[in-house]
Amino acid sequence: MSANEFLAWRWLKPVLDARQLREPDSRPLYKYNLSPAEVSSLERTLREAFQTPLPQVPRVIGAAFCLWTAHWFQREFAGGY
Numbered sequence: 001m002s003a004n005e006f007l008a009w010r011w012l013k014p015v016l017d018a019r020q021l022r023e024p025d026s027r028p029l030y031k032y033n034l035s036p037a038e039v040s041s042l043e044r045t046l047r048e049a050f051q052t053p054l055p056q057v058p059r060v061i062g063a064a065f066c067l068w069t070a071h072w073f074q075r076e077f078a079g080g081y
Helices: 004-019 037-049 059-076
Strands: none
Touching: 004 037, 004 059, 037 059
């Protein structure tokens, strides 16, 4: 397991445990209903992971970034053009 994969798992495991899951299921991202603390933790994980040169960033970090982005839009985007 690479350092970035470890970072992603370190964030993901408590999220899954809180929902009594062993792995992500097929729900849309917004249905996980991340708490503000979980989103903040994900943001910290991403900041730490992206200090690594991008060619070394594994797909799991990309997936975590998509999850954070989806929640950012859900909380912050008021609509418009």
